[in-house]
Amino acid sequence: MPNKNDSVKENKVVLENVNLSYSDGTESLKNVSMPFVANSTNVVFGPAGSGKSSLLRLFNRLNDLADVTLLEGQVLLDGENILDPNTDVIALRRKVGMVFARPVVLPMSIRKNLTYGLELAGEKNKTVLNESVERSLNQAALWDEVKDRLDDPAIALSGGQQQRLCLARSLANEPEIVLLDEPTSGLDPISTNKIEESLQILKKDYTIILVPHSVHQAARTADYSAFFLQGKLIEYSAGKTIYTNPQDERTRDYVEGRFG
Amino acid sequence: MIRSQFTRKRHRTQRIGFIGLAILTLLTITPILMVVAYILWQGIDAISWEFLSAMPRDGMRAGGILPAIVGTVYLTIGTALFSVPVGIGAAIFLSEYAPDNNWTRLIRISIINLAGIPSVVYGLFGFGLFVLFLQFGTSILAGSLTLAIMTLPVIISTTEEALRAVPQAFRIVSLSLGGTKWQTVRRIVVPQALPGILTGVILGLERAAGETAPILFTVAAFFLPQLPSSAFDATMALPYHLFVISTQVPGMPVQIQFGTALVLLTFILSMNLIATVIRSRARAKRQW
Ligand SMILES: Nc1ncnc2c1ncn2[C@@H]1O[C@H](COP(=O)(O)OP(=O)(O)OP(=O)(O)O)[C@@H](O)[C@H]1O
Ligand SMILES: [Mg+2]
Numbered sequence: 001m002p003n004k005n006d007s008v009k010e011n012k013v014v015l016e017n018v019n020l021s022y023s024d025g026t027e028s029l030k031n032v033s034m035p036f037v038a039n040s041t042n043v044v045f046g047p048a049g050s051g052k053s054s055l056l057r058l059f060n061r062l063n064d065l066a067d068v069t070l071l072e073g074q075v076l077l078d079g080e081n082i083l084d085p086n087t088d089v090i091a092l093r094r095k096v097g098m099v100f101a102r103p104v105v106l107p108m109s110i111r112k113n114l115t116y117g118l119e120l121a122g123e124k125n126k127t128v129l130n131e132s133v134e135r136s137l138n139q140a141a142l143w144d145e146v147k148d149r150l151d152d153p154a155i156a157l158s159g160g161q162q163q164r165l166c167l168a169r170s171l172a173n174e175p176e177i178v179l180l181d182e183p184t185s186g187l188d189p190i191s192t193n194k195i196e197e198s199l200q201i202l203k204k205d206y207t208i209i210l211v212p213h214s215v216h217q218a219a220r221t222a223d224y225s226a227f228f229l230q231g232k233l234i235e236y237s238a239g240k241t242i243y244t245n246p247q248d249e250r251t252r253d254y255v256e257g258r259f260g
Numbered sequence: 261m262i263r264s265q266f267t268r269k270r271h272r273t274q275r276i277g278f279i280g281l282a283i284l285t286l287l288t289i290t291p292i293l294m295v296v297a298y299i300l301w302q303g304i305d306a307i308s309w310e311f312l313s314a315m316p317r318d319g320m321r322a323g324g325i326l327p328a329i330v331g332t333v334y335l336t337i338g339t340a341l342f343s344v345p346v347g348i349g350a351a352i353f354l355s356e357y358a359p360d361n362n363w364t365r366l367i368r369i370s371i372i373n374l375a376g377i378p379s380v381v382y383g384l385f386g387f388g389l390f391v392l393f394l395q396f397g398t399s400i401l402a403g404s405l406t407l408a409i410m411t412l413p414v415i416i417s418t419t420e421e422a423l424r425a426v427p428q429a430f431r432i433v434s435l436s437l438g439g440t441k442w443q444t445v446r447r448i449v450v451p452q453a454l455p456g457i458l459t460g461v462i463l464g465l466e467r468a469a470g471e472t473a474p475i476l477f478t479v480a481a482f483f484l485p486q487l488p489s490s491a492f493d494a495t496m497a498l499p500y501h502l503f504v505i506s507t508q509v510p511g512m513p514v515q516i517q518f519g520t521a522l523v524l525l526t527f528i529l530s531m532n533l534i535a536t537v538i539r540s541r542a543r544a545k546r547q548w
Contacts, residue, residue, distance in 0.1 A: 060436060094438035104429040107452060107547035117437035120447075155547040166433075173437060 012038035012177060012207040013059065018073035020054055020231075022066065028054040030231040032073070036177075037224050041199060041208040045218045046228035047254065052211045055228070056179045058082075059209065060096040061089045077177075094121065097170030101182040103162035105154035110146055113154045113165055117173040132172045139202060140168035141194045160191025167198065177207045185213040196221055215255055219243040227251045299521050306519025320483060320505055321512055325520055330487055331400075331495035332469055332527065335479065338404025338491070339411055339468045344461055346408070347415030351457075354416070355423040356445050368420075375413035380473035382410040387477035401491040403479025407468040414467065418460025422453040427548055455542030462535040466528050472499040482508070498524040 013036040020029040028051040036042045044052050057063040058075050061082065074081045082092055094117070106113050114136055115129045123129060133150065137143035142164040146157070154165055163183060170178060180199070184192040199208055199221060212218040218225060225242045227235045227250075235242060235251040246252040314324030358364045386406025396402040426449050434444040450457075472480075480500035488495040502520045505512050 062432070062436060065432065065435070090438050090440060093436055098436045100429075100433075102429070104427075104433050106430060106433060106448065116434070116447075117439075120434075120437060120439045120443050153547055169437070 009040060010038050011035040012077070014074075014076045015058070016074040016076065018058065018075065019070060020051075020058070020063065020068060020072075021070040023069045024067070028231050029058075032231075032233050034226055034233055034236055035224075036207060036209055038207045039203055039205070040223035041203050041210055041221050043218045043222035043225045044209065044211050044228060045215065045225065046234075049230070050228040051231040052228060053181055054231075056098070056181050056209065056211060059177060059179055060093045060098055061087070062098070064089065094173050095175055096177045096179060097173055097175035098179040099163070099166050099170055099181070099183045101185050103159060103166050103186075105157070105162050105165055108154065109151045110154045110157070110165060111150040113169050114172045117169065121173075132174075136168040136172040137165075139171050139198060140164040141198050142168055158191075160187045160194070163187060163191065164195060164198070167195065171202075175206065177209060178202065180208070180210045182211050182213045184217065192217075215243065215257070227254065229254075296525065299518055299525055302514065303518030303520075303522035306513075306515040307522065311516075311519055312523070315485070316483070320509055321516070325498070325501060325516075325523065327484055327487055327496040328498045328501035328520070329523060329527075331480075331497040332499070332524070334400055334488065334495060335403055335407060335475065335497055336465055336469045338400055339407040340461070340465055342405055342408035343411040343415055343464065343468075347412050347461070347464070348419050348457060350412070351416045351419035351423060352445060352450070355420045356441065356449065371413045371416050375417065377410075378473075379410060379471050380476075382406055383474040383477045385409070386474060391478055397492060398477075398479055398481070398494045399492045400479055400488060400495055403475045403495075403497075404491075406474045406478045407471065410471070410474055411464040411468045414464035415460055418463065419453070419457045422456025422460065423449055425456065426452045430548075452548075455538050459535045459539050462531050462538075466531045466535075469531070470499055470524065470528050472503055475500055498527070 015032050015034050015036075018029050018032045019027070021027045032051075032055070044055055046052060054063065057066070059077070059082075063071065071083060073083070075083050077092075077095075081087075106116060108116070111133055114133045115123075118129060118132055134143060134147075137146065142161060145161060146152075146165075154162065157165060163186075167178075167180075167183070184195055187195070196217070199210065202208060203223070210221060212221060219240060222240065222243075224238050225236070225240075226233055227242065227246075227248070229250055235246060235248045237247075242251060243255055246255050311324045312329065313326055315326055317323030354364065354368065358367075383406060386402060386409065390396045390402035390405050391398055394402075396405075430448050430452070431444050434448050435441070439447070468474075475497055479494055480497050481494040482496075482504055484494065484496055498520065502517065502524060505520060506517050
């Protein structure tokens with residue numbers, strides 16, 4: 001089997017002229033065009049209200065649940081526009097996992113949290129489910145901590161463990177893209193570190209799209225970075241140059257901590 | 261100095277407030293306790309195995325009240341059969357599926373208002389619709405349907421409340437993992453809301469079990485020599501039986517009246533107890 005890393009990295013998702021407004025008139029995304037590169041960590045950062053979460057919710061059509069009144073442009077996933085009304089949203093969401101800012105474990109056991117997605121898809125085979133539990137927990141660096149209490153309520157885990165469980169849960173579906181919206185914003189440095197290390201490994205097989213909780217985290221994790229301000233893409237760059245030598249005045253101000 | 265005076269005064273105000281509230285609470289529960297104690301005191305001597313398991317004798321002045329007990333149980337089950345599926349279904353639709361617009365709001369307000377309609381009006385409505393128009397006759401079917409309609413608003417609003425109390429984040433997570441709306445409702449929302457739903461159902465049925473007016477026109481019989489054998493039979497029932505033996509039968513032993521009241525009260529309070537147990541158990545186990 002050829003290693004995905006050997007090939008030239010392709011664009012997993014491409015945004016073309018995306019505009020998004022909410023019913024209260026807020027224009028959250030203004031004519032955004034940019035790529036998201038496969039097998040890499042794509043970082044989207046910027047101050048509060050700059051549209052990062054709205055952007056993330058494009059990929060799994062979670063914006064469908066919000067009061068969106070205007071949505072224009074294209075979101076091409078492997079070349080197909082997922083904003084198309086005919087898109088199979090359920091299939092899309094199985095392909096695009098998401099981890100939210102606050103860990104939300106479902107009110108069931110650790111194991112059931114992890115098998116939930118597969119069971120929704122009709123998977124009943126115990127061996128398949130158990131393998132998926134172990135694999136996803138390993139990927140989220142949680143296996144050793146919970147392997148002896150998989151049937152305990154997930155709520156009994158610490159906040160950091162819960163968030164890693166949420167990451168594992170999204171991986172159990174074997175997605176292609178993992179969205180992370182400030183996944184470590186409420187976590188201690190050790191848990192944060194564990195998640196960042198997991199992402200470092202995961203990006204070999206997945207397309208990671210991360211909204212970091214700080215510029216430092218952005219600089220630590222990014223392969224590609226996009227800086228957003230008030231719904232506009234201000235600067236995009238590969239590598240870490242955006243943090244060391246930003247081209248735009250506004251990016252510089254933000255990165256150097258002058259605002260936000 | 262000034263401050264300590266102030267603090268002392270504040271402490272005194274607080275104590276007065278506390279004592280006042282305690283007295284008010286006592287005033288509220290005293291009548292309830294008195295009613296229960298009085299019925300218990302007057303009725304306990306009537307309770308015997310015969311009283312609970314035999315047919316009435318001597319123009320209901322002796323013997324048991326079995327047909328009334330059986331009738332109330334049948335009516336409660338019949339009411340549940342109709343009102344529970346319809347009520348829970350309607351609540352799920354309103355809370356999870358209906359768009360949040362003026363129509364939904366109108367429906368919600370109507371349901372709240374329906375809960376306030378006097379039960380005798382439901383009785384008359386059931387008489388017109390089920391007994392006469394649909395020709396169910398004076399029957400358990402007509403009575404159950406009437407009680408079900410009366411119970412629906414309570415079941416719908418408590419169920420909807422229980423569903424809405426389930427955190428939105430659970431729904432979003434379930435959808436983001438590729439769940440359909442129905443899967444999310446069935447696997448997360450309803451199970452999490454179940455204790456609240458059950459409480460609402462029991463409270464609704466409890467009201468149905470204790471009502472006289474809706475069954476007066478639709479099902480209740482003054483006296484029947486045998487137990488009902490189908491849904492199209494009339495039946496005796498505890499609340500109406502209590503009314504009959506308290507007002508319509510001369511020379512009725514007080515003991516039997518209060519004994520009947522005690523049985524009805526026990527029936528309803530035990531439903532209440534079940535609801536309370538379910539609720540407190542669920543609260544202890546709740547993971548959110
Ligand atoms: N569901 C919604 N309804 C209406 N307006 C919204 C909604 N979600 C976001 N907005 C608005 O859209 C703008 C962008 O919000 P968004 O949450 O995408 O920003 P963000 O960059 O994720 O911010 P934060 O760093 O605070 O999470 C904000 O002005 C916000 O108030
Ligand atoms: Mg956000």
